[in-house]
Amino acid sequence: MTVSARVSNEFQIPKSMKAWVLGGPEELSMVEKPVPEPGPAEVLVRIDAVAICATDLEVISHGMPAMIEGELPFNKGFTPGHEYMGTVVKLGPTVDEFQLGDRIAVEIHAGCGRCPRCREGMYTSCLNYGFHSRGHRANGFSTDGGFAEYAVNHVNTMVHVPNEMSDEEATLIVTAGTAMYGLDVLGGVIAGEGVVVIGPGPIGLMGVGVAKALGAQPVILTGTRDRRLEMGKRLGADFVVNVNQEDAVAAVRRITGGKGVQYVLECSGAPNALNEAARMVNRGGRICLAAFPHEAVSVDLAYIVRNNIYVFGIRGEGKSATHRAAALMTQRKFDAKLIHTHTFGLSDLPEALRYARDRVEDAIKVVVKTGSA
Ligand SMILES: [Zn+2]
Ligand SMILES: [Zn+2]
Secondary structure, three states: OOHHHHHOOOOOOOOEEEEEEEOOOOOEEEEEEEOOOOOOOEEEEEEEEEEOOHHHHHHHHHOOOOOEOOEOOOOOOEOOOOEEEEEEEEEOOOOOOOOOOOEEEEOOEEEOOOOHHHHOOOHHHOOOOOOHHHOOEEEOOOEOOOOEOEEEEEHHHEEEOOOOOOHHHHOOHHHHHHHHHHHOOOOOOOOOOOEEEEOOOHHHHHHHHHHHHOOOOOEEEEEOOHHHHHHHHHOOOOEEEEOOOOOHHHHHHHHOOOOOEEEEEEOOOOOOHHHHHHHHEEEEEEEEEOOOOOOOOOOOHHHHHHOOOEEEEOOOOOOOHHHHHHHHHHOOOOOHHHHEEEEEEHHHHHHHHHHHHHOHHHOOEEEEEOOOO
């Protein structure tokens, strides 16, 4: 088939689409925007569903970590939203990795492909982050994202979604991918290691499912909300600890017979979380920070140094973690859709954001369906 034959297709693609754009902080409005055109190695995705992430709320309120040509993303016609899935409806020149009609989920960071970090495969740490003019693309952060009817994606940011998986569940692949990135390639978790996940938010809960699927033992989840801890059990946690009832460090020591665990995935952002995590791991243990407090915090560095503890932060879902998360979800290794709690239409985005921000009805993952399917 020639490229031109493949590009002419059965999907009716309008010239313009509905898209939410960010004005000033907290100012979202729905506008008509031109449907973007995929370039070489890119496709046009009809967005079928997009999940709301805490980082979207951050971007809409404060701008960062979104960045358009090195500046805050306000009043630039920028469309946020990054945890989406959809259908491939148009192929850019040279694309043969995907076919028209393929259902796909996305990872966020395409990287620039030209900086040393991207060449190392560390594209979530791209040195050209925020500069589309230098080839960088991270939809919903430095290029237009998923609170719209269509988006352009580089082929390196997409993963196939099996037919049996619902749109809503497929939006969670990228969330599970973030947990996966923290645990496997970057964290080096191997079967039989003990893992504590602090904080049963979406990434923490997916972290439980991924850690269990990777063979971690035991998997311990700590938090304050019993309903979420119960959900953690259903996702594979061997033990849950309500820190309002028992000191988290003491509980981990009790469960592990005083030994502690090899690994902590910190997803709470609580000010004392790093100090607690350091006392949950044993000597030489590793701590991955997937959340952070807004203020500077005091850390007992001497304890970390004396005990040879490794601490690192993660950004996003690098090293193709989204593909590995999709593989585990396709194999039904854990039931990601448990964390999907609410669904809204695209025009109800402000209400959907409110549910996510205020945790209305104990919302965990709020999904917006575009309804164009
Ligand atoms: Zn996110
Ligand atoms: Zn780069």
